[in-house]
Amino acid sequence: MIERKKSNIKRGKGLLMKPRTFFLPLSFLFRILFTVVVLLLPVEGHSLALASELEGLLSMGLEDLMDVEVTTAFKKPQSIKDIPAAVYVITSEDIRRSGADSIPEILRMVPGVNVAKIDNGNWAVSIRGFNGLFSDKLLVLMDGRVLYDPLFSGVFWDAQDTVLEDIERIEVIRGPGASSWGTNAVNGVINIITKNSGDTLGVMVSGSAGTLDRGTLSARYGFKIGDMGATRFYAKTYKRHQQLQKDGSTAWDDWFMDRAGFRSDLQLGKKNEASLKGEIYTGRGTNKMLGFNKAFTKRIVIKNNVPISGGFIVGDIRHEFKRGLDLSIKFYYDHTERKYSSLTSETRDTLDFEFQNRYCNGSYLDFLWGGIYRHTRDHIPISHGAVFGAFYPKRRKDDLFSFFFQNEAKFFSQRLRFLTGVRLDHYNYSGLEVQPTFRILYSLGNNQDLWAAVSKAVRSPSRYNRDAVWVLGIHPDPATKTPMIASYVGNEDFESEKLWAYELGYRWRIDRTLTIDVTGFANFYRNLFSGSVGKPFLHHGFMIMPINPGNYGRGESFGLEFTGNVKPFEWWRMELSYSYLDTHFWIDSAHRQGTEMSAKYMDAPHHQVSVRSNMDLTTKLELDVQLRYVANLSRLDVPSYTGLDMRLGYRPNRDIELSLDAKNLLDPYHPEFRDKFLNLINTEVPRSVSAKVTWHF
Secondary structure, X not given: OHHHHHHHHHHOOOOOOOOOOOOOOHHHHHHHHHHHHHHOOOOOOHHHHHHHHOOOHHHOOHHHHHOOEEOOOOOOOEEHHHOOOEEEEEEHHHHHHHOOOOHHHHHHHOOOEEEEXXXXXXXXXXXXXXXXXXXOOEEEEXXXXXXXXXXXXXXXXXXXXXXXXXEEEEXXXXXXXXXXXXXXXXXXXXXXXXXXXXXXXXXXXXEEEEOOEEEEEEEEEXXXXXXXXXXXXXXXXXXXXXXXOOOOOEOOOOEEEXXXXXXXXXXXXXXXXXXXXXXXXXXXXXXXXXXXXXXXXXXXXXXXXXXXXXXXXXXEEEEEEEOOEEEEEEEEEEXXXXXXXXXXXXXXXXXXXXXXXXXXXXXXXXXXXEEEEEEEEXXXXXXXXXXOEEEOXXXXXXXXXXXXXXXXXXXXXXXEEEXXXXXXXXXXXXXXXXXXXXXXXXXXXXXXXXXXXXXEEEEOOOHHHHHEEEEEEEEEOOOOOOEEEEEEEOOOOOOOEEEEEEEEEEEEEEEOOEEEEEEEEEEEEEEEEEEEEOOOEEEOOEEEEEEEEEEEEEEEEEEEEEEEEEEEEOOEEEXXXXXXXXXXXXXXXXXXXXXXXXXXXXXXXXXXXXXXXXXXXXXXXXXXXXXXXXXXEXXXXXXXXXXXXXXXXXXXXXOEEEEEEEEOOOOOEEOOOOOOOOOEOOOOEEOEEEEEEEEEO
């Protein structure tokens, strides 16, 4: 084992290979598209689509919100009130009135979801604990396309964006979703669903700017394709300032991004539907991180450039054989490139095919089954910068084969529902994984529902767990004064992390003015990531202290999530949410000796409280307020904070909307997270103000 580590360290001296470039002149493409849409006249159907877009939720009763149809929970359309799971839906109206300018910011309103800003481009987003720069137990999708990256196990949030006005809803499942979505859907699933192109006819232009936002510009043009359907083209560009810190210095965290894409939705006869989506994007960000000098004798702060680019295409086809029997096929191809100038780079291609068949016959049989094949390949050159990191092999191909089966049975006039499901995943790293769920929902009458669930989920090993060689730190040997380098060396025998989760939920739709949703859970983890210290050895004048990852960790977490909605008047809606989380981690007794690290770079607050208020002061004037409290992160030495965001919106007519947004009004600066994985230098989140105008024509 020691000889293998020596060999890996020697090979780590190779030069960083320059990756293939995929950067496109999207700023130029954006200007062309923007010019085109501005010159276009309104098209047929624009008024109807615009009326649908501007339909406010304050005109709906709270009971109607519980009838909102979602598909993420069990891969089929269901009303929230009929789902035996902790479900939260962020509607397009919630997004519009949030004042958010990024997808992570939108997620701040969801109970049980911890959203922490690291810098202008990096976020830590998790559900029910284990929050970090890469939250490895949260699966994120956009229109069914998996955004989870297997390099470090997590989501690169800086690349995940779209025209926010084109998002139909964001469905958030708190708790395991592995029986439907497979490995890595451990603590939750977030699915970002964009609007059907038939709902975005006409032209929309939106622009904003502020103290942090140098400028964001979005444009969209949607048109009908005869009686078959509709298509839209869109483009978006933004640039964010470097944040100023308390001492007056800049944080070196500016970001810009350009993207352009399309979506087509077609009705091919009475029984066939098809959609096709595609996008290309490019951007660049900066950040600061802790690295090493060339002699590896001390740590230094380095400035890092992060160019990113990529593109994807997604296709969906659905055929209805007869009422209660349908077949759907989905495919997507995704290409992404990312480079850390002082660390390493990643080029990844992913190809995914999925089919799904549903057969519903009466109350006792609502059967859903399907299969998935996913192929991914990457290229990760050796680093030679101020932070040493490498992956062996540099190129890797991996395949995932999956089958899932699910049935829902209903009894006593659908008051009692049983849902059982299982997913079988076979992955190169982990072999065969079986992930079942057992769920029950019982209607108590008077619009009260009680549900319970038992589920298993796994987190598959990442490239980092298996293949990385990484310098973690330098410590002088007190005896010989020789620099001792702590070096992480991946473990080819690293296995999947496993979870058994138990959930109990209660919903009460009291009337059109008050609803309550409460969920309690207990999670039990095993085979968690941990590291043990190996035998030190001398290498080129340095004492190497290897740290070997293993599955020696265990954990448990207990929590409570509460959401209450009240609508005292037709023009005023309020939401109160509270989440409590208690987590415990330990190492198996047989491996406690010599254990160096566990998931020290992950943490989540014990308490989170949020109060949201949406008010229509007049038919043209809106006032939206969110007050939130987030408890401290003891492992990461981050204090608690209270944030206050406000938005004032004004519609002089149905075509134009003006808004003024202010964030973090209660203090000029506060930290929200401290990254200890890549050692990014976090920036304190400042108070900010921005203005936005949206024009439909």
